[in-house]
Amino acid sequence: MPIRLELPPSLKDLFTETARAERGGRAAAGMFVCSGDPTVTEICASAGLDYLLIDAEHAPLGLETVQAQLRAAAGHGAVPVVRLPGLDEVLVKQYLDLGAQSLVVPMVNSAADAEAAVRAVHYPPRGVRGVGSALARSARWNRVPDYLERAADLLTLVVQVESAAAVAAAARIAAVDGVDGVFVGPSDLAASMGLLGRQTHPDVVAAVKDVIAAVRRTGKFVGVNAFVPDQAQDYLDAGADFVNVGADVALLARGTEALADAWCAPAEPGAAPRGSY
Structure with a gap:
């Protein structure tokens, strides 16, 4: 008897009326995971966040590392999302085949870029994604019924708006059929506006x-x-549906700095040595 499996929700499933109601109407919240360590990913995935954004753009993460993190996150509640290094048809195919159901494509600056992203995630005739489901974790090696026919419904495509040109084209980008959502990157946006490092x-x-x-209107x-x-709350008040509020490496950096400040700074003159009684 063939084994029949179903895939877990993807990012767009967090924004159905039912899912929003289950959260009490609040926006979704998540964080970057950049370290590449599956244990860190598992800890973050089981913390109660709505999603994790596995970053293959700015972190040194390749296909095998991302797949290990997808496996570590599985079953812990947070929806895993993968940000690609860039818009490349081959990379899109590979990340989808290894089991990423929710993709963020960075540096989408026009409706034409968004249309290219849509083509990359879909099988022919709508797109150009290569067919390898029998060999891939995406379809659980053909254990997901009718995967080829249902893939479009099982995936979420988010495009990243992060330049002045993309801001001007935001409504046209979001309106592209097949784009599920938009993620705004204030850091690169600030740089494109001549305000490098001044995202606030x-x-x-x-x-x-x-x-x-503009996106909400679409x-x-x-x-x-x-x-x-x-700042996160300000964007939520402006209508954002989800907010990325941290990163594993940033939490580790700030946490270790706090430890160093508490335990390694020079003692005040006359103070008892730390650890003494």
Whole structure:
């Protein structure tokens, strides 16, 4: 008797009316995982977040590493999402085949870029994705019934708006058929606006909010990266559907700095040595 499996939800499933109601109407929240360590991914996936964004763009993560993290995250509640290194048909095919159901494609600057991303994630005749489901984890080696016919419904495509040109084209990008959602990257956006490292500059914040409004008008979901809590809340108040509020490596960096400040800074004159009684 053949084994029949079903795949878990993808990112777009967090934004159905039912899912929103189960969260009490709140937006979804998640974080980057960049370390490449499956144990770290498992810890983060089981912490109660809505999703994890596995970053193959800025972190040194290859196919095998990402697949290990997808396996580590499986069954722990948080939806795993993979950000690709770039828009490349071969990479899209490979990351989909290894089991990534939710993709973020960075540096999408126009509707034409978004259309290319849609083609990359779909099988012919709609797209150009190569067919290898019998060999791949995506279809659990042909144990997911009718995977080829259902793949479009099982996947989520998010395009990343992170340049001044993309902000101007945000409504056209979001309106592309096959784009499920938009993710705004304030850091690269700030750089493209001549404000490198100043992602909380009022002009950058205004541009992000313009994108949120434009995407929401198309009926697609939209999120933004914002590690500063007040900034994250401001974007949620502006209508963002999800917010990326941290990263494993950033949490480790700040946590170890706090330990060093507490235990390795020079003692005040006359103070008892740390650890003494």
